[in-house]
Amino acid sequence: MNDNVIKTVKEKMEKAIQNVEKRFTTVRAGRANPSSLDGIVVPYYGVDTPLKQLATISVPEARQLVIKPFDRSCLAAIEKAILTSNLGYTPNNDGETIRIIIPVLTEERRRELTKQVKAMAEEGKVAIRNIRQDGNKEIERLELPEDEEKAKMKEIQDMVNEYNKEIEEKLKEKEEELLTV
Secondary structure, three states: OOHHHHHHHHHHHHHHHHHHHHHHOOOOOOOHHHHHHHOOOOEOOOOOEEEHHHHHEEEEOOOEEEEEEHHHHHHHHHHHHHHOOOOOOOOEEOOOEEEEOOOOOOOOHHHHHHHHHHHHHHHHHHHHHHHHHHHHHHHHHOOOOOOOOOOHHHHHHHHHHHHHHHHHHHHHHHHHHHOOO
């Protein structure tokens, strides 16, 4: 029974790490990344549809994205959705595809993005601490012998330390990626 608590806590912490990683990929580092367009929704025949369901997104060069819609009639809607998305991208429509040249990041913008990434990492750590708190409450509810309860809580704390270290490593990697010109 009490091993289920540890297992659940571990699964939740894994999901928190995956969430942090996913959020890190949305921060562009001057290189083209198709996942930076994941949040874009295009009105298609009256239904808001995710861009990746309407087109293939490829990276022919390091700083270029090419969007080739399955249905050319939605090119203008895709272009408009990209412009209104506040990503800072300027789409070029050639009648068949949309090309996006990723602008080179300025030093100031790199610092801004680094702050964003640090905030995302901190949110991930907060999520892990909240998971620890829930796990500890669950262990207390089980009314185990005191030494067993402390051992389980220590096990959870060890997981917290391990996952926080993992977030720190991923943060360092992302900061390095952002600050390299």
